[in-house]
Amino acid sequence: xxxxxxxxxxxxxxxxxxxxxxxxxxxxxxxxxxxxxxxxxxxxxxxxxxxxxxxxxxxxxxxxxxxxxxxxxxxxxxxxxxxxxxxxxxxxxxxxxxxxxxxxxxxxxxxxxxxxxxxxxxxxxxxxxxxxxxxxxxxxxxxxxxxxxxxxxxxxxxxxxxxxxxxxxxxxxxxxxxxxxxxxxxxxxxxxxxxxxxxxxxxxxxxxxxxxxxxxxxxxxxxxxxxxxxxxxxxxxxxxxxxxxxxxxxxxxxxxxxxxxxxxxxxxxxxxxxxxxxxxxxxxxxxxxxxxxxxxxxxxxxxxxxxxxxxxxxxxxxxxxxxxxxxxxxxxx
Numbered sequence: 001x002x003x004x005x006x007x008x009x010x011x012x013x014x015x016x017x018x019x020x021x022x023x024x025x026x027x028x029x030x031x032x033x034x035x036x037x038x039x040x041x042x043x044x045x046x047x048x049x050x051x052x053x054x055x056x057x058x059x060x061x062x063x064x065x066x067x068x069x070x071x072x073x074x075x076x077x078x079x080x081x082x083x084x085x086x087x088x089x090x091x092x093x094x095x096x097x098x099x100x101x102x103x104x105x106x107x108x109x110x111x112x113x114x115x116x117x118x119x120x121x122x123x124x125x126x127x128x129x130x131x132x133x134x135x136x137x138x139x140x141x142x143x144x145x146x147x148x149x150x151x152x153x154x155x156x157x158x159x160x161x162x163x164x165x166x167x168x169x170x171x172x173x174x175x176x177x178x179x180x181x182x183x184x185x186x187x188x189x190x191x192x193x194x195x196x197x198x199x200x201x202x203x204x205x206x207x208x209x210x211x212x213x214x215x216x217x218x219x220x221x222x223x224x225x226x227x228x229x230x231x232x233x234x235x236x237x238x239x240x241x242x243x244x245x246x247x248x249x250x251x252x253x254x255x256x257x258x259x260x261x262x263x264x265x266x267x268x269x270x271x272x273x274x275x276x277x278x279x280x281x282x283x284x285x286x287x288x289x290x291x292x293x294x295x296x297x298x299x300x301x302x303x304x305x306x307x308x309x310x311x312x313x314x315x316x317x318x319x320x321x322x323x324x325x326x327x328x329x330x331x332x333x
C-alpha cells in the first residue's frame with residue numbers, strides 16, 4: 001500500500017509534518033496538541049502519549065486485535081520502539097503500523113475537518129486497511145505440485161473475486177436493505193433504512209413463526225417500503241440478497257404462490273415512490289439487516305418492532321464498518 005509505505009518512511013525519518021517539526025522548520029504556528037493543550041505535538045506525543053492514541057492502543061488490546069501494548073520501554077522514542085519490534089520480529093508489526101497510520105488519519109481529520117477522533121473508528125479503519133493488505137498479498141495464485149512418480153508443476157488460474165461492501169445511496173435517496181432468516185427458533189423478517197450519508201434512520205423486525213424463508217424475505221421488503229413511505233421517504237434504493245423476491249417485484253418472473261399476495265402489496269406501494277430501484281447484493285454486503293432479522297428471532301414479537309437507535313453494540317459496529325467502507329471478498333462460482 002504505497003501511501004502507508006510513504007507514511008512509514010516519513011515517520012522513521014521524523015519527516016511527518018507534525019506541529020513540533022513545523023515549528024522547528026521556522027513556521028510560526030501554535031505547536032500544541034489540539035487534544036492536549038499543554039503538550040507539544042511531536043511524533044512521540046501523537047502516537048504514544050496522547051490520550052487519544054492511548055485509547056486506541058488500549059482498545060486494540062481489549063478487542064484482541066493486538067496481544068499486548070506494543071510500546072513497553074519507558075523513555076524510548078517511537079522510532080526506537082519500532083526498531084525493537086522489527087528486530088524481535090513482532091508478529092503483529094503490520095497491525096501496529098496500520099494503527100499508527102489510522103491514528104495519523106484521525107489526527108488530520110480533527111485538524112482539517114473538525115471531526116472529533118473516535119477510538120473505535122480509528123481501529124475499524126486500521127482493520128479495513130489490514131484486510132485490504134491481506135487480500136492484496138494472498139489473492140495471487142500460487143504454484144504447487146502433487147506428489148507422484150513425476151511431480152508436475154500445476155498452475156491454476158485464480159477464481160474471479162467479487163469485492164463486496166455496502167455502498168451509500170445517491171444524494172437525496174434512502175438505502176433500504178431487507179432480509180429474512182430461518183433457524184430452529186423460527187423465521188423472522190428485518191429491514192434497515194439509512195440516508196445518503198450512511199446515517200442510520202430506523203430498522204425493524206418481526207417474528208414469523210414457521211413461515212418459509214421466501215415469505216420472510218418478502219415480508220421484510222414490504223415492511224421496509226411501508227415504513228419508508230410512512231416516514232416521508234419517497235426516493236428509495238432497495239437491496240436484498242434474495243434473487244427470487246427481487247425478480248418477482250421487478251416482474252421478471254411470476255411470483256411464487258407463497259409470496260404472491262405480499263408481492264402484490266409491494267406493487268401497490270411502488271406508485272407512491274418518487275423513485276425506487278431494486279438490486280441484488282450478496283450477503284456479505286447485507287450484514288446489518290442480516291443481524292436485524294436474526295434479532296427478530298430472539299425478540300419473537302409478531303408485531304413489527306421499530307428501532308430508531310442501535311439496539312446493540314454489535315449492530316452499531318456493523319453500521320460503522322459499513323460507513324467506513326468495509327470490503328469483503330467472495331470467490332465467484
